[in-house]
Amino acid sequence: MILSLLFFACVGDIQEPDLENPILNTHFTFHQDVNKLYLGLETKTVYHNQQVNSVSALWFGIDQGNIPDTLTLTDNGSNGDIIRDDNIYAVKVNNNPLVIQNTLGNDSGSVYIQYRVSFGDSIISEADSFEIGNLIPKILSVVFPDSMQHPTESNYYAIDSIFVSVYDPNGLNDIRSCYLMFQKPDGSYANNGEPIYLFDDGNKSENNISIWDQTANDGIFSRLITIGNENPVGKYHATFYLNDWAGLFTFRSDSVVVHE
Secondary structure, three states: OHHHHHHHHHHHHOOOOOOOOOEEEEEEEEEOOOOEEEEEEEEOOEEOOEEEEEEEEEEEEOOOOOOOEEEEEEOOOOOOOOOOOOOEEEEEEEOOOOOOOOOOOOOOOEEEEEEEEEEOOEEEEEEEEEEOOOOOOEEEEEEOOOEEEOOOOOOOEEEEEEEEEEEOOOOHHHEEEEEEEEEOOOOOEHHHHOOEEEEOOOOEOOOOOOOEOOOOOOOEEEEEEEEEOOOOOEEEEEEEEEEEOOOOEEEEEEEEEEEO
């Protein structure tokens, strides 16, 4: 009797081993330059003696409570998949409300995805989340004069204001610099071709009348534009650049006509 009890107790403790997960890797990238989302999955081709039939993903965006978009991932070398038949299934989809409902905007944090792989009658799913990561800062608006009158006397200057309103989804502390490259009518650049910086520090320079900012950390970078008598008349081209600490940047162009 004692031997029998020991025997059944040992048998009851034995658990059947779990089948190995056929999903090997999952991937997500937000390609901000082209405003597209990339979803990828690497999988085994056979699971429980069944060949892989299809791969899909439920895309929830930034909220797990969203009604998900259903996306089909393929391994045919198109629509976001790079190499055909390498067991990496992928899709690249436009981050556009006409294509998907859970679009990314000025968001940070995480996105949520449930990947699904079909093997015959079996569906293997794996939930995953990814950090959106660093996002490109944005130039919201530029206040820049359309025209300025050329000074008629030496040591006189025409003066106007420049305001660049900016936004960074990762916070204003993520903005490294805001500057402009100012091209003269003859093709040369002001400031010896070096960047002309704008500031959001609420300070005014005692040595340079052009450098001033009214309110610190309000997301508006500013300075004065000055045109001296030695500068030529004609059309000046300004390109404004906004950079973050990760090296991402955006730019916007404008122009001013200096006339007699």
